[in-house]
Amino acid sequence: MIKVEDPRFRNLERKIGLFILVALTGIILVVALVGVQRGVFTKTYTLHFTVDRGTGFSKGMPVKLSGFRIGRVTDLALNEQAMVAITIEVDHKYKKWIRSDSTVKLVKEGLVGDSIVEVAVGSLNKPEIRDGESISYVKTKGLDEMADEIAEKVKPVLHEVREIIAYVNDPNSDLKKTIHNLEILTRNLEQTRGRADLLLASTTRNLETISQRSTSLLETTTRKIDSLDVAKLNTSLEKLPPLLEKTDTAMATVNAISAETKKLAEQAFPQIPGLLSRTDELLFNTDRLMNNLNNSWLLGGGAASSPHRSISAGDSHD
Amino acid sequence: MTKILGCLLISLTLASCFGGGAVTRSVSQQRLTDxxxxxxxxxxKGFYDDARRLLQEALQLAGSLDDRQGQTxxxxxxARLARQNNQQAQAGQAVAQALNLSVGSDLHADAAxxxxxQELAAGRTDQALNWAEIALREERGDRLARRLNLLARLALLQGRTTDAANLAEQALKKSGAEPMAAERANALRMLGTVRGQQQRYAEGEQLLGQALELDKQLELPDRIAADLEALAVVAALRGDQVRQQDYRHRAQTVMDSLIKRRKTPGTPQAGQNR
Incomplete structure (x- = not known):
């Protein structure tokens, strides 16, 4: 029996076994990594909802909550009512956000982006949706529906625009008549302008005539002024300054008299009450003197009346 | 001509010697009286401010001369002027001073x-009676009729007609002198009123008629009105309504005229010789 003693084949079995082990380990790791990345090992739970049309939905399309991927569409199937039953798979850790009042809807990510299923966050006071339960679907309008809606809204506007155009084009409409009147007015303005030009020309002629007459008048006036006796006028003017001086003197005298009168009045006014009092007293004394004379024996009167007691007190019925 | 002038001169000399009057007084005394x-x-005349000023001057003059009689x-x-102008406080003050100054003098009766x-004007007839009795007691001159008449007036007001009649009769007897002519008329009026109340109508009317004549001579409008009013009362008691109306109308006319004259200060008032 021939024995091969090549050193490269020494421990060959061990080497092959080690190689296979490393390869298997690598494969397992890759599978594991892919599984982790794909969420194969993530704990999920399923939810269901029904839509009338399955357009836009596809298996594996992402399910997002607040823009963050939380699961995917796992199944689409027609049910007994010919509606599309859709099953989604959601990570279990996001279960707390999905409550009984949460909704799902089909939306597009951006204007030309992929369609996704978006889940709206529910109220925290509502119970969580459990595995296998249904979630409400909110229908979103597709482009065709939106186009129809816009078309419905634009239709009456277009109708009105058509009516306006028809009105404008109608020869019997007010607008047409107004435009016609404007044309007539413009033609009349031309005529008016012609008449205004004639009037201006006439006015210019009249002004020229007036100017000629004014010149003649001014010449006549100049001749008259030249014929005036300047010497006499100068004599009269020479007499004016002394006259004005006299007037000034008279005014000064009047002012002085006025000031003096004012001063005298100021001095006299405070004395008036006293003067009146003294006058009153004088009149009273005169009256008393007359009474005394009347009462004197010479004029047939009696003795003078008694002093002040008689006038002080009232009588019994005072 | 010379003889006539001589006679005139002699006459004037005699007049100045014998006609100067019974009373001779100093210049200041004369001024006080003036x-x-x-x-x-x-x-x-209704010039009360002037009257008040003149009396104040007179009081100062009398005070400077220590003339207690004059001051009183x-x-x-x-006091009289203030009373007639309803200035009770001033009137009371003045009469109190007069009473103090006049103790023992013949002017004390006037002050009393x-x-x-004043008490009568204030409606205190009992007090008035006391002071009227003091006035009668203190009277030492010829004003007895005035004192008696005041007592008679008070008796009449108090309903003591008999006393009033007696006092008025006494006053009538004492009022013979000319200065007391007004008091004679007062006595006649009161006596006539009492006689009317005693149903002695003819006598009453006669007495009141005399009072009226006297007051007319003295030109005292308020007294004339009082006489006519008293005559109206007697006519009413007699049952003669025609004469009653006549007297009352005349009295009213006199009073109306008097009021109009008093509303116009400066109008000379009649009867300054009372």
Whole structure:
């Protein structure tokens, strides 16, 4: 029996076994990594909802909550009512956000982006949706529906625009008549302008005539002024300054008299009450003197009346 | 001509010697009397502020001369003026000073009478009666009729008609002198009123008619109105409604005219000689 003693084949079995082990380990790791990345090992739970049309939905399309991927569409199937039953798979850790009042809807990510299923966050006071339960679907309008809606809204506007155009084009409409009147007015303005030009020309002629007459008048006036006796006028003017001086003197005298009168009045006014009092007293004394004379024996009167007691007190019925 | 002028000169000399009057007073005394008279005239004309000012001047003059009689007389006059203007506090103050100053003098009766009139105006007839009796007791001059009449008036107000009649009769007897003519009319009015109440209508009307004539002579409108009112009352008691209406209408006319005159200060008031 021939024995091969090549050193490269020494421990060959061990080497092959080690190689296979490393390869298997690598494969397992890759599978594991892919599984982790794909969420194969993530704990999920399923939810269901029904839509009338399955357009836009596809298996594996992402399910997002607040823009963050939380699961995917796992199944689409027609049910007994010919509606599309859709099953989604959601990570279990996001279960707390999905409550009984949460909704799902089909939306597009951006204007030309992929369609996704978006889940709206529910109220925290509502119970969580459990595995296998249904979630409400909110229908979103597709482009065709939106186009129809816009078309419905634009239709009456277009109708009105058509009516306006028809009105404008109608020869019997007010607008047409107004435009016609404007044309007539413009033609009349031309005529008016012609008449205004004639009037201006006439006015210019009249002004020229007036100017000629004014010149003649001014010449006549100049001749008259030249014929005036300047010497006499100068004599009269020479007499004016002394006259004005006299007037000034008279005014000064009047002012002085006025000031003096004012001063005298100021001095006299405070004395008036006293003067009146003294006058009153004088009149009273005169009256008393007359009474005394009347009462004197010479004029047939009696003795003078008694002093002040008689006038002080009232009588019994005072 | 010379003779006539000589006679005139002699006459004037005699007049100045014998006709100067019975009372001779100093210039200040004369001025005091003048001020009082002027004040009275001003008050009668309705110029109460002037009257008050003149009386104040008179009081200062009397005070500067230590003339207690003069001061008392002015104070009584001030009290009277204030009372007539419903200034009770000022009137009471003035009469209190007058009573203090006049103790023992013949003016004390005047002050007491003024006090009685103030009490009467205030509706305190008992107090008024006390002061009226003091005035009668203190009277030493010729004003007895005035004191008696005040007592008669108070008796009449208190319903003591007999006393009132007696006092009025006494006043009538004491009011013979001319200065007491107003008091004579007052006595006649009260007596006539009492006689009417005693159903002695004719006598009452006669007495009231005399009072009316006297008051007309004295030109005292308020007294004339009082006489006519008293005559209306007697006519009513007699049952003569026509005369009652007539007297009442006349009294009303007199009072209306008097009120109108008083509303116009400066209008000379009649009867300044009371």
């Amino acid at each position: 001020l009082q008279q002027r004040a009275q005239i001003s008050a009668d 007389a002015v104070l009584v006059q001030q 009478q003024e006090k009685a009139l």
